Amino acid sequence: MTYKQSEQAMAASEIAGNKPAPGKLYILFHPRQWNLRQREAAAAYAFISPWIVGFLIFTLGPMLASFYFSFTEYNILDPPVWTGIDNYRTVFFEDPLFWHSLSRTIYFAALALPLGLAFGLLIALLLNQDIPGVNLWRTIYFLPSVIAGVAVAILWIRIFNPRIGILNPFLKGVLGIENPPGWLNDPDWAIPALVMMSLWGIGGTMIIYLAGLQGIPTHLYEAAKIDGANSRQRFRHVTLPLMTPVIFYNLVIGLIASFQYFTEVYVATNGEGGPVRSTLVYNLYLYQNAFRFFDMGYASALAWVLFIIVLLATLLVFRSTPMWVHYEGTTRR
Amino acid sequence: MTTTTAKQPKNYNIFKRITGSVRARTYVLKGFTTIVLALGAFIIAVPLLFMISTALKDRNQLRASPPPLIPWETTMVEVDGKEEPLYEVVVDGQTQEMALIKNRPEGKGLFVDPANPEVTYELVIADQKEKRHIEIHLENFKEALTSVPFDRYLINTLIITFVGMFGMLLSSSLVAYGFARFRAPGLNVLFIVLLSTIMLPSQVTLIPVYILYQKLGWVDTLLPLIVPLFFANAYDVFLLRQFFMTIPLEMDEAARIDGASYLQVFWHIILPQSRPALVAVGIFHFLFAWNDFYEPLIFLHSRENWTVAVGLQTFNAIYSVNTHLIMAASLVMIIPPIIIFFFSQKIFTQGVVISGVKG
Numbered sequence: 001m002t003y004k005q006s007e008q009a010m011a012a013s014e015i016a017g018n019k020p021a022p023g024k025l026y027i028l029f030h031p032r033q034w035n036l037r038q039r040e041a042a043a044a045y046a047f048i049s050p051w052i053v054g055f056l057i058f059t060l061g062p063m064l065a066s067f068y069f070s071f072t073e074y075n076i077l078d079p080p081v082w083t084g085i086d087n088y089r090t091v092f093f094e095d096p097l098f099w100h101s102l103s104r105t106i107y108f109a110a111l112a113l114p115l116g117l118a119f120g121l122l123i124a125l126l127l128n129q130d131i132p133g134v135n136l137w138r139t140i141y142f143l144p145s146v147i148a149g150v151a152v153a154i155l156w157i158r159i160f161n162p163r164i165g166i167l168n169p170f171l172k173g174v175l176g177i178e179n180p181p182g183w184l185n186d187p188d189w190a191i192p193a194l195v196m197m198s199l200w201g202i203g204g205t206m207i208i209y210l211a212g213l214q215g216i217p218t219h220l221y222e223a224a225k226i227d228g229a230n231s232r233q234r235f236r237h238v239t240l241p242l243m244t245p246v247i248f249y250n251l252v253i254g255l256i257a258s259f260q261y262f263t264e265v266y267v268a269t270n271g272e273g274g275p276v277r278s279t280l281v282y283n284l285y286l287y288q289n290a291f292r293f294f295d296m297g298y299a300s301a302l303a304w305v306l307f308i309i310v311l312l313a314t315l316l317v318f319r320s321t322p323m324w325v326h327y328e329g330t331t332r333r
Numbered sequence: 334m335t336t337t338t339a340k341q342p343k344n345y346n347i348f349k350r351i352t353g354s355v356r357a358r359t360y361v362l363k364g365f366t367t368i369v370l371a372l373g374a375f376i377i378a379v380p381l382l383f384m385i386s387t388a389l390k391d392r393n394q395l396r397a398s399p400p401p402l403i404p405w406e407t408t409m410v411e412v413d414g415k416e417e418p419l420y421e422v423v424v425d426g427q428t429q430e431m432a433l434i435k436n437r438p439e440g441k442g443l444f445v446d447p448a449n450p451e452v453t454y455e456l457v458i459a460d461q462k463e464k465r466h467i468e469i470h471l472e473n474f475k476e477a478l479t480s481v482p483f484d485r486y487l488i489n490t491l492i493i494t495f496v497g498m499f500g501m502l503l504s505s506s507l508v509a510y511g512f513a514r515f516r517a518p519g520l521n522v523l524f525i526v527l528l529s530t531i532m533l534p535s536q537v538t539l540i541p542v543y544i545l546y547q548k549l550g551w552v553d554t555l556l557p558l559i560v561p562l563f564f565a566n567a568y569d570v571f572l573l574r575q576f577f578m579t580i581p582l583e584m585d586e587a588a589r590i591d592g593a594s595y596l597q598v599f600w601h602i603i604l605p606q607s608r609p610a611l612v613a614v615g616i617f618h619f620l621f622a623w624n625d626f627y628e629p630l631i632f633l634h635s636r637e638n639w640t641v642a643v644g645l646q647t648f649n650a651i652y653s654v655n656t657h658l659i660m661a662a663s664l665v666m667i668i669p670p671i672i673i674f675f676f677s678q679k680i681f682t683q684g685v686v687i688s689g690v691k692g
């Protein structure tokens with residue numbers, strides 16, 4: 001209702017001689033009678049309305065729809081057919097590829113996540129020292145994370161290639177390894193190869209650690225020094241506890257990212273997940289079901305199972321925080 | 334000044350005893366750190382150098398195994414109308430440049446002086462030094478970029494990136510302002526909902542969204558990659574809100590007393606103050622959109638709508654033998670992000686600080 005209409009309505013009701021009772025609902029539709037707080041609330045909702053609309057159209061609506069599809073058989077062309085919990089029964093009891101792709105994903109995460117967290121912290125610690133050319137070193141370490149994606153995967157396919165690559169000649173010639181693995185051609189080494197590829201882009205994790213390290217107040221180190229703590233003790237009792245929130249952040253982000261791992265493995269295997277399905281990670285399997293087999297119902301079920309797994313894993317990490325994450329309550333900005 | 338570590342066991346720190354003074358120890362430590370970092374930086378840089386050098390080689394140069402990082406090419410010389418490799422040969426204690434014209438058994442070869450091809454020398458090839466020179470093939474770039482319509486991909490990517498960036502900045506900053514500066518019932522709950530959507534795997538919403546676009550006829554157009562950005566991005570809203578909260582509230586209030594509307598406060602006070610945050614969020618978005626592969630792969634089917642990332646992946650799948658051309662195309666794809674990164678290095682570290690990762 002526009003201002004004009006509401007004015008007309010008010011005028012009309014005055015002529016009729018019946019004063020309207022200013023009920024909540026009445027006020028809601030008469031912006032002129034809003035008090036300051038109500039005006040502020042209206043403005044707030046006006047400003048956030050793009051997100052609310054987007055949330056309903058692109059998040060909440062699709063979530064409900066995908067939940068519904070997960071109980072149907074649906075190939076887009078024909079209307080969805082209700083099949084009850086059939087999809088979920090297939091996922092858990094009849095589809096060996098579900099368990100296979102899940103275990104491949106967990107294998108990838110179990111290698112990439114701890115290595116990424118540890119190396120990222122180690123490099124950040126080194127880059128936090130006052131050494132010559134520190135800005136240059138920071139730039140070099142961060143650079144690969146800027147070019148993440150297709151180009152990186154294409155580059156590393158060549159590096160791993162036993163014939164034209166540079167990794168195996170290095171392993172043979174410099175480290176003296178007789179039979180270097182075939183990397184992406186070898187089912188046993190394909191996932192470790194992808195882990196190495198992902199470690200190259202460690203700069204993103206590293207830069208977050210670095211920001212955290214720079215936020216540690218120097219007076220804490222000075223106090224520890226006065227108390228006679230050596231450098232190892234200062235690291236153990238000052239740096240590490242104060243860095244746990246940042247480690248926690250990187251852990252959660254990394255956990256979610258590794259369950260959604262897709263681009264590099266798609267490019268490296270042309271979307272097949274080979275050799276012999278050794279790199280068929282969960283998200284790739286989901287993609288194949290949805291956009292190659294157009295089995296939207298089954299893919300929706302897979303997506304919901306993924307969602308629940310990620311949610312449980314994240315909750316588990318959150319629940320573990322009192323054991324190891326140290327919050328410096330007062331220094332929060 | 335010597336260190337006394339009385340309370341610690343005797344051999345607690347051999348390192349300390351060897352290096353003696355604190356200052357010497359600091360220097361040794363710094364030197365050690367620098368060496369470790371330089372070594373790591375070299376390992377990080379080698380793949381990039383490999384990409385650059387491969388992009389500059391031709392098919393013939395690619396045959397060398399292991400591939401040298403410098404694009405060497407064997408120097409050839411014409412002998413009797415045929416191209417033959419040139420060697421530095423030691424004959425009678427004198428170094429001479431000679432061409433290898435024929436292989437002989439037992440690793441030997443027939444060498445001649447190009448100026449005087451009648452006299453042949455039979456020598457062990459392995460003992461002679463092959464003459465080589467650096468040869469770069471810049472025409473690879475032209476060939477790579479014209480063998481598939483990369484200009485088309487580039488235009489698509491730029492449209493998606495920049496129109497999307499405009500929509501994202503506009504909508505996200507409006508929403509962030511709403512969350513940063515107002516009190517209203519339910520607003521905090523909505524903010525938590527917004528934060529939780531960051532953690533939601535996109536796969537959960539992807540299929541219905543795809544079907545929605547299919548029904549709207551948007552699949553295989555650029556719209557699915559642009560339109561949603563006009564409805565704010567949760568992560569960017571979060572980042573911008575954190576930044577808006579650092580702007581003193583007194584400035585808003587003064588403007589409000591002077592009769593400015595909320596929108597005017599937003600436009601004339603909040604946005605100008607937040608330029609660094611807006612630039613940071615814009616750059617993050619640029620990198621994301623430029624490198625994004627998943628969504629373009631799903632929504633764009635026909636060749637003329639592809640982005641650089643999808644085009645490059647397909648180029649790689651089809652022309653995989655032409656490593657030099659693929660590396661040239663890849664190099665072109667990574668140059669814009671690298672340029673952006675070099676011009677905005679500070680913003681990256683600041684951007685992380687803005688996001689309030691700390692605590």
